[in-house]
Amino acid sequence: MNNIPFEEIIKKFGTPIYVYHGEKIERQYEKLSNAFSIMNSKIHYAMKANENIEILKIIKNLGGGIDAVxxxxxxxxxxxxxKPDEIxxxxSCASVEEIVYVMDKKVNIHIGASEYFPLLAKKLKGKKVGLRINPGVNIGGNQKIATSHHASKxxxxxxxxxxxxxxxxxxxxVVNSLHIHAGSNISNVDDLKNSIDNLFKYTKEFENLEYLDIGSGLKIKYKKEDTETDVDSYAAHIKRKMQEYNQNLKIKIEPGKYLVGNAxxxxxxxxxxxxxxKRKFAGLNSGFNHLIRPMYYNAYHEIINISNPKGKLQKYDVVGQLCEEDTFAYNRLLNELRIGDIVVIxxxxxxxASMVMEYNLRKKPKEILVFKNAVRQI
Ligand SMILES: Cc1ncc(COP(=O)(O)O)c(C=O)c1O
Known part of the structure; x- marks a missing residue:
């Protein structure tokens, strides 16, 4: 990473650790920003993906805004x-008090339930408010992360x-914006486009719109054969829709994993x-306390043995050290694993890291940033 051997980072900080590559975040940002430069737009990084302050600073330096929950x-x-306007x-189902607190900070708000309006009545006069809509269509992705269907909250x-x-x-x-987020990691760009078509349909309903927030759903490569969302084709579709509906609205996009997932x-x-x-287990000094996606979403993460890259391929169930079922991968073909080998997920x-917990009183992993030729704990 930036010509620094991964082993060197591990020698210095030990394991388990998270390591982030700053330049990779920058490259993803630039790719998205170039694609959306064909219209008036702003990238609002979904900080729930990784809320580390140093990661947020990288986004800020690139000119991005924030999507907060x-x-x-x-x-x-x-x-x-x-700035408040950049946020x-x-x-989702926040308390009225929390919403009022944020409203007072003059941040853009997207309300996700009509039931909030009577509860916020006293705060609303003259205010601009956005609506997160749910068109009730089933659009792609893992059901646990699909969010605009009939059964979604x-x-x-x-x-x-x-x-x-x-x-x-x-x-x-005044309703000044409409927001839609159809789900995470949507594999088919046509599904994403379909979600945009749904959003535009409702632009006719409100006459004071200033922007549309298209959420995210951008896909990244988890497996070698995966393809990342074609953001150029997606942006071109949005521009066409804008012309078709004769609108001139700003577009806000809220990527999380597209910017930081593979970094x-x-x-x-x-x-x-x-x-x-029946099976051979490789027990790592980790578990769902550090990375819960494989267990919670059945998510696939590539795993490599960097200590023995030429070792004979063998099948392992890669598990953690918690007193729970905490399997990262079943029957995974890996270069022979030995006690003490470094395994990178x-x-x-x-x-x-944003979902880390201290279950079994296991400590949280350190987080290390490799960026601009420096390696430091963040
Ligand atoms: C409202 C909203 N916007 C943006 C995101 C970011 O999604 P992703 O990380 O898939 O880009 C999420 C993720 O859950 C979300 O709920």
Whole structure:
């Protein structure tokens, strides 16, 4: 990484550790920003993916904004120096008090339930408010991370938009934006385009719109054969829709994993190789306390043995050291693993360190940033 051998980083900081590659984040940002430069747009990094302050600073230096989901995330972004207008707040089932707190910070807010309006009545007069809508269509991706279908808790079902219009008149607020987020890691760009088509359909309903927030859903490569979302084709589609609907709205996009997913690595050590009745286990000094995506979402992460890259290929169940089922991969073909070998789990930049816990009183991994020829704990 930046000509620094990975082994050197491990020698210095030990394992388990998260290692991030700053330039990779920059490259992803530039790719997306170039694609969306054909329209008035802004990238708002979904900081839930990785809220480390140094990662946020990289985004800030690139000119990005923030997508936050909690008052604490909003406060962190403000403390780093993001301006209120560079932040969008799209909470899910947050308390009325939390929403009021963020409204007072003058951050852009996307309300995800029509039931909030009467509860916020006293705060709404003259305010601009965005709506997170749920068009009720099943769009791609893993069901656990699909968010705009009939059974999802997210967004205002479009059947209630008339109600919102009545609230608008009653409480004197202005709907200035519509937001949609169809889910994460959507493999087919046509599904993403379909979600955009749904969003544009509702632009006719509100006359004071200033921007559309298209959420994310951008896919990254977890497996070698995966393809990343073609962001050029996606942006071109949005531009065409804008022309078709004769609109001139700013577009905000909220990528998380597209920017940081493949810039992160979880480095672990093999504690034990153990033969079970039927399978061989490689027990790492980690578990779902450090990386929960394989267990929670059935997510695939590439795993490599960097200590023995030419070792004979063998099949392992790669597990952690928790007193739980904490399998990173079943029956995975890997170069022979030995006690003490360094095993790196790839694509661990998003929803990885940000979901860490101290279950079994195991410590959180350190986080290391390799950026501009420096290697430092962040
Ligand atoms: C509202 C919203 N915006 C953006 C994101 C970021 O999604 P991704 O990390 O897939 O880019 C999420 C992820 O859950 C989300 O819920």
């Amino acid at each position: 909690s008052a604490n995330e909003v406060d962190r972004a403000l403390n780093i120096g993001f 969008v707040f799209t909470p 997210f967004g205002i079902p479009v059947i209630f938009l008339e109600k919102v219009k009545d609230f608008q008149k009653e409480y004197g607020f 992160g690595y979880l480095a672990t050590t093999v504690n034990i190789i153990k033969q079970g009745y 790839k694509s661990a930049g998003a929803y990885s």
